[in-house]
Amino acid sequence: MIESHRVVPPEPTPPSRRNTVGCLVCAKATTGGKPYCARHVDQMPYVAQLSARLARRRGRKGDAA
Numbered sequence: 001m002i003e004s005h006r007v008v009p010p011e012p013t014p015p016s017r018r019n020t021v022g023c024l025v026c027a028k029a030t031t032g033g034k035p036y037c038a039r040h041v042d043q044m045p046y047v048a049q050l051s052a053r054l055a056r057r058r059g060r061k062g063d064a065a
């Protein structure tokens, strides 16, 4: 018997794998499709901006302290 045309169905990507995103810093798998793990979440541009703004505000106000 010769199987000349064997149709191989494309392997569907498991949803759990498809949603797995590695941390942009350490490439560690993260949950919820986040680009950063809990360790490097503070390196997110949004968080960095926020902390920078906070630091600036604190620097202005914290002159006496």
Ligand SMILES: [Zn+2]
Pocket: 023, 024, 025, 026, 027, 028, 036, 037, 038, 039, 040
């Ligand atoms: Zn990380």
